[in-house]
Amino acid sequence: MYPFSYTKVPDVRAAIAAGQRGGRFVAGGTTLVDLMRETVERPEALVDIGALPLRGITNAGNGVLRIGALVRMAEAAADPRVRAFYPVISQALELSASAQLRNMATIGGNIMQRTRCTYFRDVTANCNKRTPGSGCAALGGFNRTHAILGGSDQCVATHPSDVAVVFSALDANVRLHGPDGERTVPFADFFLQPGTTPDREHAVQRGELITAVEIPAHPRPMRSGYLKVRDRQSYEFALTSAAVALHIQGGVIRAAKVAAGGVGTVPWKLPAVERHLVGKRPSAALWTEAAQLAAEGARPLAHNRFKVELLKRTVERQLRVVGGTR
């Protein structure tokens, strides 16, 4: 581990100031510290934001649910409002990591976690994300778990978060607080596809602190659920996953929110699937048709060709589970 300084900040203002000076925020420490041990991350200054008052889950007005950035994964999963209105969030969280990690890791840290690409995490391998211009070992290497969507000739690493897939599906917003005040970034704009700059992963600017994730008002009742497909039954990142939320009224789908995980370089929103569903009546045929659109534009690699079909089937299955088979 490279030497670093460590300071605790008492409030948001101090955090932002420390961030402006180049400090890296640490909360649960479940991803950054691991990467520091592997020397993938070599921050000179760690800024512990654990004491900031960002641990609430609140109604932000007009039906908006605000989840503070420092809410633990376990707390968010257990929250009665989350469970009542967005079971898909609870499910995604509970299918993530392990109980111990969920007790430490925060919502803000979760969406900021870095890829599980093994070449990224192995400092002896070439990785454009870690060392821009060094090349991508995954493209011609073992890439079973890598992205089939959103990749470039520079990087095909998947975004590992489950709950970020749900937030994308639900059109959530990220609240940021920086030197110039607060701003809101939609999830659709928050994560950056690698393109030619795979080291740039998100919209957070220097000094900016994530303060909350906000779920906008959705029509109720909204049925939702998360399906995670993986080799091992627990404690593994997704091969594929699907977050589905449907508002069905009068036998017709009025709103559909769908995104996929484990397949994209960013949490992969599926607008074509959503559009195909809205205004139609649930049926097995509809689920199949809609799911066919899930892998549009997929560019599989040598070892993950199976993910193209698996993605469609994952989406199809979860549409059926959430929407019923009538």
Place this chain on the structure above:
Amino acid sequence: MTPQPQNFVGTPQSRVDGRLKVTGHATYAADHVIDGVIYAAVVDSSIGRGRVTGVDTSAALAHPGVLTVISHLNAPRLPYVDNPGSNNPPGTRLRVFQDDRVRFFGQPVAVAVASTLEAAQHAARLVEVSYDAEQPATDLSSAPTDPPTTYARGDADTALGNAEVRLEMTYRSARNHHNPTEPHATIAQWDGDQLTVWDKTQWVVGGSQVELAAVFGVPQQSVRVISPFVGGGFGSGLRVWPHTTIAALAARVTGRPVKLVLSRRQQYFGTGFRPAYEYRVRLGSDRSGRLSAMVHDVRAETSSYEKFTEAVLVPGQMLYSMPHVRQAYSTVPLDVNTPIWMRGPGFATGSMVVESAVDELAHELRIDPIELRLRNEPAEDPASGLPFSTRRLRECYAVGAKEFGWSRRNPKPGVTRDGDWLIGTGMAAAVYDTGGFPAQAHVRLNADGTALVQSATSDMGPGTYTSMPQVAADALGLTMAGVDFRLGDSIMPPTGPHGGSTTMASVGTAILDGCDKVLRQAITLAVNDPRSPLHGVKPDDVIVRKGRMHVRNDPTRGETYQQLLTRNQRPHLEVIGTYAGAVHDRFSMSAYGAVFAEVAVDARLGLVRLRRMLGVYDAGRIVNPKLADSQAIGGMVGGIGSALLEHTVTDSRDGRIVNANLADYLVPVNADTPDLRAIYLGGNDPEANPLGVKGLGEIVLVGVAPAIANAVFHATGRRVRDFPITADALL
């Protein structure tokens, strides 16, 4: 001497060291507190083959606390005397820091030594190694092979040509790593020419002590190995790996005790592994399912510098009766480190293939898989012609079928459904050699009526600390609390390796022998002592209960060990008990089992989920049913891993292990291992050894993977011949 009452052998005793372990007080290799210890961190090669052309240590040495960096450029020359009696495979062992060759990715090329762990680890990162890299060969399928090991009986090729039914399949099994919970670790200290190592090892004397003496060219007595606790081994501790030598080397160079703990990543190339196999099998039978011939062509990984082989051919030779067998087992030298035995070595892989192939034949012939096996059950060992000491495989099938509910099985594959899940059941036979290594044990009966028993064996998890006092307590007529059993130190009497399911057979028998002899001494002393109430009694009429000797039919007439020894002013009675090792020339001796699995397969999503598993074992006497269940569950979990999850992946471009961590190398978690149950037929095998045990640690992994694979086929109608079976293959 007549048998003593058996109060502890056969009873479900809890681990005597359980509290120590769960409270963190058990001292594993790195836990020993040694005054003045410093720390070492290994620098691993980042190429898979080639030469080291330079080692720039300037940045590392400039880091505060760093004492030295050792590489081939400045390491002392080490004798590396040949050590033919060791577990080193034929070839030339890797000689750390003795030359500039890189033979595999991750090979140690330097070590940083510092006054703190943090400084050592950071310094290891700061060492800049330059290389002249060559293209490594890591592909099992394409690389040239060594000359094969062969076996033949009858004329398998002709018989195959004449067979009514012929099947030909190729199975592949992935490389597996042991991944014990405790990382491999060594603390080494020199005192003049005396070396002491606190090490994680499964062979204290014949393995670590003898090999370190050979590496450093010192007498065996100059090396002491201390290893009281081993946090899992599964075979990975059966030989000395480079890091142990590096720790001792660094200690010699610095004149300080050195602690070296491998990282989890380093376990993947710093220690061995179960090699990957490519196994082609052809079999012939008649329409009734009577096998006539099998031909086995096996390719297996080994390193470029050592030829590792294991008993992969045995199940194909003796599990079923057939006149014609031909086998060729070719190792493929690759630019990898040397494999080593892993739980159920050889037999697990051989059974994986044979038991899958037999299941394929059963399906082909529409014969129940158990019935097919019964039709080919041999009356004597078809390879050696020897009678079986015991072979109760038929009983295993019968008990297993009944307990598992096999008769309710619809023989047609792919038709049993539970919602989105296809349900399947499968079974497999299991076999593992019953062996025993020469062993000794020191038994001392103290004047206070307690006993001290010592043997330089290990307890990597099976419960040696608990089961040996059970044997000793019964043999001496003491309570378990009255027996102080110690292990894991090379100053104790030597044993064979703690592996191959031999520890109870070997060490247990030596302890039994020692206890019997000490008891004989005590009885002789008593019956010849005019002051003893037992004076004049025939020795065979004396038995002992709770430390009190008395006449068998008159419990009132007797005295305690304590009274006897105190009165005779004897501080203790002692003896070295011995066991000469298993004799294999009269009987074919093996443990057997039948494994049954029920799986659910979500064929749309490619998911395989084990629902339940039952193993029925003919393993001879079960010394401790509670420990046995721990063994059985652990073995099944290992088998589930090799069937569905475990796969060490190598990047063929540079030989890098891509998933050298426990997030990407998947071992089963609790959710993957529901409802595992073991049944033991019990009884004992008197021909195997005086305790009648056949060994349990290995047999419980054998047969698990093919039972699961056969269940997956039954669920889906799809035969997957590549292990592990993952979603990719089932979609």
